[in-house]
Amino acid sequence: MKKYAAILLAGMMALSLAACGGSSSASSAKEDAAPAEAEAVTEEAEAEAGEAVTTEAAAAETAAELTTVSEGELHMATNAQFPPYEMTSDGEGYATDAAGDVHFEGIDVEVAAKIAEKLGLKLVIDDMEFSSVIISVQSGKADMAMAGLTVTEERKQNVDFTDSYATGVQVVIVPEDSDIATVDDLANDKMIGCQDGTTGFIYCEAPVEEGGYGKEHVNGYPNGAMAIEALKAGKVDAVVIDNEPAKQFVAANEGLKILDTEYIVENYAIGISKDNPALCEAVNNALNELIADGTVKQIVDKYINAGE
Numbered sequence: 001m002k003k004y005a006a007i008l009l010a011g012m013m014a015l016s017l018a019a020c021g022g023s024s025s026a027s028s029a030k031e032d033a034a035p036a037e038a039e040a041v042t043e044e045a046e047a048e049a050g051e052a053v054t055t056e057a058a059a060a061e062t063a064a065e066l067t068t069v070s071e072g073e074l075h076m077a078t079n080a081q082f083p084p085y086e087m088t089s090d091g092e093g094y095a096t097d098a099a100g101d102v103h104f105e106g107i108d109v110e111v112a113a114k115i116a117e118k119l120g121l122k123l124v125i126d127d128m129e130f131s132s133v134i135i136s137v138q139s140g141k142a143d144m145a146m147a148g149l150t151v152t153e154e155r156k157q158n159v160d161f162t163d164s165y166a167t168g169v170q171v172v173i174v175p176e177d178s179d180i181a182t183v184d185d186l187a188n189d190k191m192i193g194c195q196d197g198t199t200g201f202i203y204c205e206a207p208v209e210e211g212g213y214g215k216e217h218v219n220g221y222p223n224g225a226m227a228i229e230a231l232k233a234g235k236v237d238a239v240v241i242d243n244e245p246a247k248q249f250v251a252a253n254e255g256l257k258i259l260d261t262e263y264i265v266e267n268y269a270i271g272i273s274k275d276n277p278a279l280c281e282a283v284n285n286a287l288n289e290l291i292a293d294g295t296v297k298q299i300v301d302k303y304i305n306a307g308e
């Protein structure tokens with residue numbers, strides 16, 4: 001896993017330079033800019049952000065210029081079993097499914113709602129299995145995949161990504177009395193549980209030569225909660241999953257702990273159809289405004305305890 005992590009990290013760094021498929025977009029120029037220039041760009045983005053919220057007409061104009069799968073709506077493909085990024089809500093939440101029956105909340109849902117507002121669109125949540133979110137965008141059923149979705153070289157072949165708005169870390173959850181103390185111990189003929197289609201699953205089931213543990217040592221589950229159930233039932237020896245959901249699962253279940261060991265760090269971004277570069281640009285610009293004016297940080301702090 002260690003070796004693999006280094007390769008992945010090198011890949012991620014190259015990836016972080018280009019948003020929305022292009023290397024010459026304004027947003028990537030921003031990232032390349034020297035600190036002084038970057039500051040100026042931030043101020044500009046802040047000014048833009050102010051304008052965007054105060055001018056409703058401007059938002060309506062943006063919406064008219066954008067093509068989305070359903071007019072006036074922004075459909076977000078996600079798997080809402082990934083707290084604190086996306087989950088169903090007992091209250092009003094920040095968006096609903098198409099029928100208006102199910103309410104959703106979480107970091108991604110709130111950030112998406114703010115993006116939709118800036119674009120003059122209504123956010124609609126399309127809740128599905130995680131392994132379907134990219135396909136759904138690729139096949140034109142949803143406008144954007146936002147699901148604590150890690151940017152990888154392979155996924156970049158299928159969708160364009162915005163700039164990153166958060167980092168995720170793959171961690172290992174084990175029972176408190178486990179003899180697994182490091183990621184290397186996972187190689188000792190252990191069974192690992194993961195959510196199907198996730199990067200954790202992909203790393204773990206990779207052949208040993210590539211830093212994984214081999215397919216025969218990994219069980220995939222439709223969601224993280226089911227992987228945790230399997231761990232509690234002794235069907236797997238460990239669960240590999242992103243750190244923030246991991247913390248929530250460990251807090252909600254007795255007798256589990258997160259290993260303090262070598263981790264893989266990833267970038268989360270929004271995936272958008274390669275056939276809709278205008279939407280990618282618009283979503284990316286809105287996202288960058290929300291990062292620049294502190295809205296994203298405010299939302300993250302609300303769900304993830306500050307000062308940890």
Ligand code: ARG
Pocket residue numbers: 078079080081082086130147148149150151168195197198199200242
């Ligand atoms: N970050 C991981 C990945 O992109 C896991 C994401 C799972 N997200 C979810 N909403 N269930 O593969």
